[in-house]
Amino acid sequence: MAAMAKSRSRNNNSQTLLNSLLSKTESGTLTIGVVGLGYVGLPLAVEFARKGIRVHGIDVDAKKVASINRGKNYIQDVNSEWLREGFKAGLLTASTDFSVCAECDAVFICVPTPFTVNKDPDISYIISATEGVAASLKPGQVIILKSTTFPNTTEGYVQPILERSGMKAGRDYFLAFSPERIDPGNQKWHTGNTPIVVGGVTKECTEAACAVNKLIIDKVIPVSSPKVGEMEKLLENIFRSVNIALVNELAQLCDRIGGINIWEVVEAASTKPFGFMPFYPGPGIGGHCILIDPYYLSWAAREYDFVTNFITLAAEVNESMPFYVRAMIEREIARQPIRLEDATVLLLGVAFKRDVDDLRHSPALKVAELLMQDNVRNIEYYDPFISSFVINGRKFTSKKELTPEVLRAADVVVITTDHSAFDYEMIVAESKVVVDTRNACKPVSGEKSNVVLLGDGR
Template sequence: MSSNTLRHKIDDKTAKIGIIGLGYVGLPLAVEFAGNGFTVLGIDTDLNKVEQLNRGNNYIADVDSQALKQLVAEGRIEATTMYGRVGELDAIFICVPTPFTRNKEPDISYITSAAQNLSEHLRKEQLIILKSTTFPETTEKVLLPILESTGLKVGRDFYLAFSPERIDPGRKDFTTKNTPVIVGGVTPECTQLATALCEQIIERVVQVSSPRTAEMAKLLENIFRSVNIALVNELAQLCDRMENIDIWEVVDAAATKPFGFMPFYPGPGIGGHCILVDPYYLSWKAKEYDFHSDFIELAARTNENMPFYVLDLIIRSLSLDGAPLKTARFLFLGVAFKRDVDDIRNSPAIKIMELLRHRGAQNVAYNDPYVKQLQLDGLTLQSQPLTDEVVRAADCVIITTAHSAYDFDAIIKNAKLVVDTRNATKSLANPTGKIVRLGSSLNQAHV
């Protein structure tokens, strides 16, 4: 078989697609390919995910449950824990997690493990595409040597490219299909094949000169956000100390400039997988070249410190009401890391809850319509019903995720004190000063 044969199989949709890692990136990708006429085999070490998928049960909010069930019933998607079936596949996407260690160093063990398992069954004329966010040169200096240890040669026997994921959980206007992707192959032929495959399900595919360029571009996308969020987070803390300046009004005013400005907004901290992690992936790699990315690391630390600022804001606000921290009742609204999703990875709300408990608070509860329970300091907490009585019983209500299901008018009406970290109460009157907003002087909000 030649690359022309593989290209024909891609074009006529007879290529069998493999997805290693069936999480937030892998499962939507699998459904998109299967929905466009391809047969897909998912591989995951998590037996529960495999069993759920093979029963047609959806576990990712961004995936259409009915479409998934139909595709499984038609035999378009199946899942396994066995890498032994890799030989059946023509193209394989690696969509595994890339966290960092406790010391904030890259942990690419999921990539290397997938590559080693894959290499044991790699055959000629297979296309491998890494989608996991990682530091530059991972594809060429980590993944490629493992695959070539089989004796097969890239560009001659198999094909390898990097095409980073661009998933924004909960977003409806930009999906897998209409979000452009970038592709960089190890050889020109690798790039062409990867592009041809991605074009089967994605409206716009942008080629770049190499995998390392694509890897750096992905990090730039997320570090750009990290740096700009850190800037407004720092300004929010300054506005808190000054008199009669509200960071939200400041940003909205600056955003009226039609050029040279892009609005970013403060918050209780960075959650999710990418923006929190990616700065450290690049700064770690930079040190190999005797380069210290001080600016990038400073921004990351600024964002990481926001839960501590919110903790201080809560304690200051509560002290004005005379409620002792130890016995005060705290109710957090929203623990998912962003609005209208169930994803709690690196949630700043959970971090703030932990900090409160470590400071002696004994009554910390939460409500989240998307997160029924969570683990906090070894305890299992259940989401509390959001009734008027529950809100009235709380000494302090903290808005950490502004889910669209929340009726903030009713919440403010019944609450004694509200700390709003998302500007969710922007349009609501605050005549009694019970609302304390992140990034606003306490003197203008709570007296």
């Protein structure tokens, strides 16, 4: 009897805390905390401020914090005007100090989840961010982990840290996992109109986290647990990795067979109105997601004596692509009366994908590194989004402009990233040879023999 009464009073407690949070979400009077103000966290913070909700951003990077506190944007995808307005209205502030979490009703954790040199997960950022949040955890607060990670991170790692306080998820505070789906550079799908998934530790946790997310996101889909959320996010990214690997393999096969162009094959297959979704080959995959996330799952699977063959095979094929592109480039150098060491290679586009300023794990960097290993001394690049980068201590600086002279000076021009701003007509007209890894020259090159296209079977 006593135990039943105790459990009822706990349920009443969580219901009271939930009701209080729900009434704050209804009136828009809650305060949000966003830990990690990068590609994921900053758009989220700005979106809440735009809805008139007070937001405290927390980041260990003092430069980012100072920038927000001057109303200055530093993420390409974020609307600078919205950020400035949020700042001017006093709705958006930032700090390096976690103690501001004490003023927040809901805290999102959006910190990096990289891998180690051996490609094992590194959740140390999640751990330290959680410790920061735990220090001022208060009754009724909702903590939402957004960083992509392996199943059981929320309950197995985040929850125990938060509960050092003696509070219990679902009884005293609310805890959920809700993965991010932002696609930098995507003009159609953004934070507000991209549906998201929420999995709480208890039903009340899910309800609380859904209510907070619904303030800025049109469609919020509850799932039964954080583990389902963690796994579904990995499925989304592994799905892309596996399908890209498939076309990358077929591109190599088309080159081997000859006379079959993989791009035409994908275009033809795309005419099927059901059961097919196009993916395209390229110089490899990059960014902070598709390359890294699959490894999180293959690492976690090992604990269960399970080998994730699809993930491993996809990684093997995708990670072989920069090597394949290096061979294409060196073949084109070999056709010319010039030594490999003396050749000038011009890489066009080094960001990991079209029209973004994100260099993380870009395959173009790997291509440059491989050429350096082969002693190609003159490696140059042009990218309107990336002014410089460093590989093994060597600094590369972008050409100021892409001119006919710059193109003519190169022995091989390589389209590593197909930015829309490039003048492909000029590139094809002025270059000796173009190695096109993105099928970017197609509309202008026709059958021009100076364009060597990945997977065109020539």
